[in-house]
Every structure is written in structure tokens, then in C-alpha cells.
Amino acid sequence: MYRRSIINLVLIAILLFSASSSVALAGQGNSLIGELSERDVFHANEYQYNLFYNEWHYFNVIDEEQGLEIVTTLKLNGGVSTGYSYAQVFLGYNKGIIPGASVELYPITDTAFSEDTPNVRINKSWVELTPQGYHVYAESGDGNAVFDAIFKPMVEPVQLDAESLPGSGSMSWLVASSKMNVDGTLTVGEKTYTLKNARGYHDHNWGFWNWASVGWDWGQVSQTKKNQQGNDVGTYSISFGNVTNSTHTDSMSSVLNVWKNKKVAASFNDADVQISHSLVSAPDYLFLPVPAEYPRQTVINATSDDGDWVNITFTAKQPVPLPIPLTPLDPGYLIIWEIIGEYEVEGVIDGKPVSFVAGGFLEYAAKF
Incomplete structure (x- = not known):
């Protein structure tokens, strides 16, 4: 569903914080955090006039002790299929045989991001790189499902670039961390699942393609x-x-x-x-x-x-x-x-x- 809202002073403050946080994070003791603060940034200005522009953060987590899997994506889109640019939040989860998924679309005005950091906010969902790791918060459109977790990177990032795609275009893929340690919670309705030392993953895609x-x-x-x-x-x-x-x-x-x-x-x-x-x-x-x-x-x-x-x-x-x-x-x-x-x-x-x-x-x- 589509929602309308005005970017308020809180989002402006986030943007101001984003502009300076890469310098602070680069000085932290965790070398992976410092490297990702510079490499895992957004590229919207590079492609903002291309209707085929696509970019997203992807995170997943698997907790085998609880039989729980979670996927969330925060995405910016060009306007090729809708006629205007928009943002998207996907939150999917599976517990036993009862999967759940929420896909919400929002006007691009409901988005705040920085080309100097990995930080992004789409409506009530957001990602922020902190000295402890990526703080990921994703909320379903009806508010019934909320995912709130810290993803700590454990391995070096690798970037791959496909410069020639079918129908023209290019795609860049940063495997920010193929192995992560995840602590946090997933709340669905009145039930809360606690994640402790769960296994996670994060990557980032951007470019333009049909x-x-x-x-x-x-x-x-x-x-x-x-x-x-x-x-x-x-x-x-x-x-x-x-x-x-x-x-x-x-x-x-x-x-x-x-x-x-x-x-x-x-x-x-x-x-x-x-x-x-x-x-x-x-x-x-x-x-x-x-x-x-x-x-x-x-x-x-x-x-x-x-x-x-x-x-x-x-x-x-x-x-x-x-x-x-x-x-x-x-x-x-x-x-x-x-x-x-x-x-x-x-x-x-x-x-x-x-x-x-x-x-x-x-x-x-x-x-x-």
C-alpha cells in the first residue's frame, strides 16, 4: 500500500548525523566497521536520473535452535514500472510451517539516506552502522511484525561488478559480510523471539538495469x-x-x-x-x-x-x-x-x- 508523510526534523537530524558518522566509525577499533563505513554507502546521486535505478540493503538471519529464519530488504527504486521513484521495505520470516511476509511501498519523500554512510531510513524502518555493527529495524506495514537486531560483521567484504548486462546496464554487488553474529528480537503479534549469537549475512546491490x-x-x-x-x-x-x-x-x-x-x-x-x-x-x-x-x-x-x-x-x-x-x-x-x-x-x-x-x-x- 502507498503511504504519505512529510520528512520531519527527526529525519533531517538523521541526515546530518549520516554526513559525519563515517569519520567517527572509521576510527573505531573494529577494522571491519571502519572499512564498511566507507564502502557500504548509497549511490543514488550517481543514478538518480535513470528510471532503471535500483539499490538495496539485504540482511538475513537463521536461528536453527528456534527454527527461525528472517529476511529484510530496504530498497530504493527508479520509476520504470510505476512512472515515479519510490522506496520499498520487505520483511519476511518463517517459524516452522507458518511463513509471514510484508512488502510495503512508500513515496521517495518517506526516505532519508546518505551517500557518505550505509545509513538509510524508509518510513519507520531503518539501517544504521554503529561501532557495534549494523542496527537493523524493520516494521511491517500494519505494525504486527517488528524486527530489531544488531548484525556484527565477522569477515572481510568483497565487491563484484557486472558492467555489461542484458538490455544494457550495470550491477555492483558488495558482500559486506558473508558471516555475521546477530543479537536482537523479532516480534509477531504478542509473541517475541529473542536472537542470541544467531548466524547472519548482509549484502548491498546497486546500479541500473531493465x-x-x-x-x-x-x-x-x-x-x-x-x-x-x-x-x-x-x-x-x-x-x-x-x-x-x-x-x-x-x-x-x-x-x-x-x-x-x-x-x-x-x-x-x-x-x-x-x-x-x-x-x-x-x-x-x-x-x-x-x-x-x-x-x-x-x-x-x-x-x-x-x-x-x-x-x-x-x-x-x-x-x-x-x-x-x-x-x-x-x-x-x-x-x-x-x-x-x-x-x-x-x-x-x-x-x-x-x-x-x-x-x-x-x-x-x-x-x-
Whole structure:
């Protein structure tokens, strides 16, 4: 739903704070916080006159002890599908077999952000980088669901750039932290879930592209400590991405990174990475505007000349679709599937075996 409000003095104060906070954060003892305060910033002025402009913060968290998964996205949009720029807040959560999701659209005037910091506010939801980590607050449109947490980065960031996309455009992807420690709460109605040492992830995308021309794969998982059930973060984390054409038949650029502790231990690119999906029809209860399929199982194989390799199998547990209407000249929908599931990882990195099973996330985007 669309909402109207006027930016008040509180939002002006946020902007003033944002303009100076990167200097203060850069001086903090946590080197990751200082680096992210300079790298994880917004780029709206660079693309503000492009109707195909897109930019967002993405955060997720998985608490296997409680069987709880959460995803939230704060996004700025060009006006290609609506005729005017707007902002968007997505909050999705899953507890057992009862998923919930809220997608709210707001006028761009309900937004405050800075090109000097990662900080952004959209209506009542916001992200602020503090000396302790990212403070993320997301609220559903009806106020029934509220997510409030601190995401502490634990590994070095990696940025990837796709400069040539189908239908023209460019996309930048900053994996701000593939492994994070999360403390906070999710409140749904009168029930509050407390997160303590949960495993999290954060990335940031920006650029301009035609939604009718692109698709992608993305996935992320972090090992649990000693491969045991629980929330403590282990040694390895993995993130992969693959930009495709809209029908998902041609890969433009792909990458898979493996972090060991704080540093990237192995990186695979393009032909080194092979991704295949076993697609199934979306269930009727999702009430999609068009018939669509999602990957029930995804297999990723990555090898390098120096002997590093990983074989990964992802099995979907809970799919949540985000349909994006395309332009009247190109009717249809690009559907971004936000999928929760289980990763099985086997491989050899730097001569040492890697083997673990853990819950994680996957996105599959294609035109239908």
C-alpha cells in the first residue's frame, strides 16, 4: 500500500548525523566497521536520473535452535514500472510451517539516506552502522511484525561488478559480510523471539538495469561451530552469485567465494562455477499472477586450477515469491524467489577438506 508523510526534523537530524558518522566509525577499533563505513554507502546521486535505478540493503538471519529464519530488504527504486521513484521495505520470516511476509511501498519523500554512510531510513524502518555493527529495524506495514537486531560483521567484504548486462546496464554487488553474529528480537503479534549469537549475512546491490532483461542465482551459507546444531558461527562461509538473461538460459557473470575465518580462502569465477536447478511448479496457495517454477534442488560445482573445489547441494524448504511487474511494452513478471533450505557442502580448500551441513538462503530470479 502507498503511504504519505512529510520528512520531519527527526529525519533531517538523521541526515546530518549520516554526513559525519563515517569519520567517527572509521576510527573505531573494529577494522571491519571502519572499512564498511566507507564502502557500504548509497549511490543514488550517481543514478538518480535513470528510471532503471535500483539499490538495496539485504540482511538475513537463521536461528536453527528456534527454527527461525528472517529476511529484510530496504530498497530504493527508479520509476520504470510505476512512472515515479519510490522506496520499498520487505520483511519476511518463517517459524516452522507458518511463513509471514510484508512488502510495503512508500513515496521517495518517506526516505532519508546518505551517500557518505550505509545509513538509510524508509518510513519507520531503518539501517544504521554503529561501532557495534549494523542496527537493523524493520516494521511491517500494519505494525504486527517488528524486527530489531544488531548484525556484527565477522569477515572481510568483497565487491563484484557486472558492467555489461542484458538490455544494457550495470550491477555492483558488495558482500559486506558473508558471516555475521546477530543479537536482537523479532516480534509477531504478542509473541517475541529473542536472537542470541544467531548466524547472519548482509549484502548491498546497486546500479541500473531493465528487470525484463535479467535474472540471477544467489546463495549463502555459513558453517555452524563444530558442525553441530546451534547458532554459533563456525570456520567457513560461502556466497555465490550468477547474473543471467531473463529466461535463465545464459550466464553473464558468476562467482563463488569461500571465506575461512575472516579472509577469503578461495574464489571461483565464470567457467569455474557450474549451477543447475531441478525446477518444480509453484504451489497454488501462493496465488501468483502467472504460472511459475522455483528450484526444489540446486547443485553448484566449482573447481580451480590450483586444486580447490567445492560441491554444494541446496534443498529448498520454504519458497517465498516476490513478483515484479514489468513494463507495458514487455508484459509479464520477473519473480525473485526467496528460498530457505539446507546446504550440504563438500570440498577441498587450500589442501584441507571442508564438509558441513547447515541451513541457508537462496534466490532464483527469472521472467515468467
